[in-house]
Amino acid sequence: METIEKDTLSLLSDLVVINNDRIEGYKKASDETEDSDLKSLFSSMADESRNFKAELTQEINRIGGAAEEGTKTSGKFYRAWMDIKSALTGKDRKAILASCEFGEDAALEEYNDVLKSEDLSSEARAIVMKQKQSLQASHDKVKTMRDSAG
Numbered sequence: 001m002e003t004i005e006k007d008t009l010s011l012l013s014d015l016v017v018i019n020n021d022r023i024e025g026y027k028k029a030s031d032e033t034e035d036s037d038l039k040s041l042f043s044s045m046a047d048e049s050r051n052f053k054a055e056l057t058q059e060i061n062r063i064g065g066a067a068e069e070g071t072k073t074s075g076k077f078y079r080a081w082m083d084i085k086s087a088l089t090g091k092d093r094k095a096i097l098a099s100c101e102f103g104e105d106a107a108l109e110e111y112n113d114v115l116k117s118e119d120l121s122s123e124a125r126a127i128v129m130k131q132k133q134s135l136q137a138s139h140d141k142v143k144t145m146r147d148s149a150g
Helices: 003-031 036-063 073-089 093-116 122-148
Strands: none
Touching: 003 036, 003 093, 003 122, 036 093, 036 122, 093 122
């Protein structure tokens, strides 16, 4: 296997794990709110990550690798942080959205890091760029909702 393919596999695997974290984070966020609009938003964002994961997995398989199934330790820390935060805030809408924005910031940072790499194939770069644009829109929506939550 060429070096660029091995490097691409590693980078894409990192993004699969980030999306696994995001799916789990939004399941947790949905459980922490009573607001139907937030439940719908969080379900949509988890679905977005499931679609991202499927695209990334397809590219990983095309190159000859196998996708990661787990979550990152940092993702587990993020979910634990949400547990603590929600316990302290009594399921406060603004606090839940702020926690989600924190998670979106982490996901965007990982996507930006992957895109900075020169070791990403052009095919994979196109997938990651498209996903990052969608992720940015989701981040901005969460931020706007948090800002308007009062």
